[in-house]
Amino acid sequence: xxxxxxxxxxxxxxxxxxxxxxxxxxxxxxxxxxxxxxxxxxxxxxxxxxxxxxxxxxxxxxxxxxxxxxxxxxxxxxxxxxxxxxxxxxxxxxxxxxxxxxxxxxxxxxxxxxxxxxxxxxxxxxxxxxxxxxxxxxxxxxxxxxxxxxxxx
Amino acid sequence: xxxxxxxxxxxxxxxxxxxxxxxxxxxxxxxxxxxxxxxxxxxxxxxxxxxxxxxxxxxxxxxxxxxxxxxxxxxxxxxxxxxxxxxxxxxxxxxxxxxxxxxxxxxxxxxxxxxxxxxxxxxxxxxxxxxxxxxxxxxxxxxxxxxxxxxxxxxxxxxxxxxxxxxxxxxxxxxxxxxxxxxxxxxxxxxxxxxxxxxxxxxxxxxxxxxxxxxxxxxxxxxxxxxxxxxxxxxxxxxxxxxxxxxxxxxxxxxxxxxxxxxxxxxxxxxxxxxxxxxxxxxxxxxxxxxxxxxxxxxxxxx
Numbered sequence: 321x322x323x324x325x326x327x328x329x330x331x332x333x334x335x336x337x338x339x340x341x342x343x344x345x346x347x348x349x350x351x352x353x354x355x356x357x358x359x360x361x362x363x364x365x366x367x368x369x370x371x372x373x374x375x376x377x378x379x380x381x382x383x384x385x386x387x388x389x390x391x392x393x394x395x396x397x398x399x400x401x402x403x404x405x406x407x408x409x410x411x412x413x414x415x416x417x418x419x420x421x422x423x424x425x426x427x428x429x430x431x432x433x434x435x436x437x438x439x440x441x442x443x444x445x446x447x448x449x450x451x452x453x454x455x456x457x458x459x460x461x462x463x464x465x466x467x468x469x470x471x472x473x
Numbered sequence: 474x475x476x477x478x479x480x481x482x483x484x485x486x487x488x489x490x491x492x493x494x495x496x497x498x499x500x501x502x503x504x505x506x507x508x509x510x511x512x513x514x515x516x517x518x519x520x521x522x523x524x525x526x527x528x529x530x531x532x533x534x535x536x537x538x539x540x541x542x543x544x545x546x547x548x549x550x551x552x553x554x555x556x557x558x559x560x561x562x563x564x565x566x567x568x569x570x571x572x573x574x575x576x577x578x579x580x581x582x583x584x585x586x587x588x589x590x591x592x593x594x595x596x597x598x599x600x601x602x603x604x605x606x607x608x609x610x611x612x613x614x615x616x617x618x619x620x621x622x623x624x625x626x627x628x629x630x631x632x633x634x635x636x637x638x639x640x641x642x643x644x645x646x647x648x649x650x651x652x653x654x655x656x657x658x659x660x661x662x663x664x665x666x667x668x669x670x671x672x673x674x675x676x677x678x679x680x681x682x683x684x685x686x687x688x689x690x691x692x693x694x695x696x697x698x699x700x701x702x703x704x705x706x707x708x709x710x711x712x713x714x715x716x717x718x719x720x721x722x723x724x725x726x727x728x729x730x731x732x733x734x735x736x737x738x739x740x741x742x743x744x745x746x747x748x749x750x751x752x753x754x755x756x757x758x759x760x761x762x763x764x765x766x767x768x769x770x771x772x773x774x775x776x
Binding site: 347350353409412444445450 | 539
């Protein structure tokens with residue numbers, strides 16, 4: 321698998337990871353964990369609107385929203401994540417998906433290969449078990465995006 | 474030369490008080506420059522490979538259970554050469570006092586301590602309460618990278634037999650006490666993985682015949698410290714039915730939670746022969762033709 325099927329924003333992140341040594345990749349993942357944006361207040365006060373990804377080793381909640389685009393272009397999918405600071409690996413991967421996918425169209429998100437997390441070159445360092453949690457996070461986003469596009473069409 | 478042992482009432486009741494230090498003790502030791510002069514090495518060992526980087530005890534070094542202690546190819550621990558290189562790189566010498574702490578009530582810290590013990594490292598202790606207690610007390614954390622002066626560590630081969638049980642050992646052990654430290658749902662066979670943890674592919678659910686179910690966390694108080702000697706006796710001598718002098722095997726899913734229980738049985742209650750079965754349920758639940766009991770009853774050894 322190469323980055324050619326990835327949206328440009330995600331492909332750029334994957335390229336960044338691949339250019340690094342393993343310890344540097346972990347450091348970059350840590351930076352993504354710090355950059356994961358806080359939930360907006362309307363979601364903070366309504367935890368029931370978020371879904372837990374139970375495959376993750378640490379508590380990770382997420383939801384998506386669709387923003388109408390007036391300019392005739394495709395609607396933008398917005399992603400929201402919640403993960404505790406004591407789970408930096410989980411937060412880091414949420415940060416990667418946020419920066420790589422937030423604001424894209426449903427079509428672009430659905431085209432991301434399910435095994436995209438493997439491209440980050442982190443499997444050896446963070447255990448296959450945790451990689452499965454990351455893959456599950458992407459899978460959950462795609463399922464929610466697919467369900468929401470079916471509703472709209 | 475070992476660092477002085479902490480004296481306090483709670484620890485004095487344990488069989489081996491020298492295996493624990495309190496957060497107060499560690500803070501005072503750090504204050505006195507114990508880490509700076511190399512007598513004491515503080516090691517953080519967490520489940521999350523990045524947690525140390527978000528902030529750690531000043532001067533501490535990180536050892537990761539997966540990348541540092543597990544062999545990359547064989548399902549086993551690193552060998553003597555790799556362990557010596559790891560220890561030296563962390564500033565640990567054979568005579569260093571090593572204090573290990575970590576997240577989740579020292580779950581992984583106890584696992585790292587158990588691996589140090591496989592290599593016969595003499596003076597290795599746990600920080601009672603671990604990372605969470607240290608943070609809850611508002612003690613110092615830093616994100617500064619520690620740069621320890623290399624230690625001097627000889628190549629010592631592991632001596633597994635006294636504290637590590639393999640599947641064959643467990644089969645031969647049947648009839649003697651076993652402690653299953655997993656969740657009740659895993660014990661009964663309702664599920665094969667921890668609640669809220671991913672499925673790890675055990676083909677069968679249940680427990681090893683006659684094992685007593687004492688989930689690991691029951692040995693820990695709300696602040697993550699070990700429960701008092703009296704409380705631990707009520708749990709393991711009372712509820713689990715162990716008797717003084719018993720030969721005990723503890724197991725969980727991959728041997729990490731059972732390291733926490735192994736520590737309590739070995740050093741706090743003073744059982745001489747306690748082994749951790751690190752193959753645990755990910756091996757037993759996939760092995761062909763080993764006996765399994767489902768449900769809440771302990772069951773009996775097959776004839």
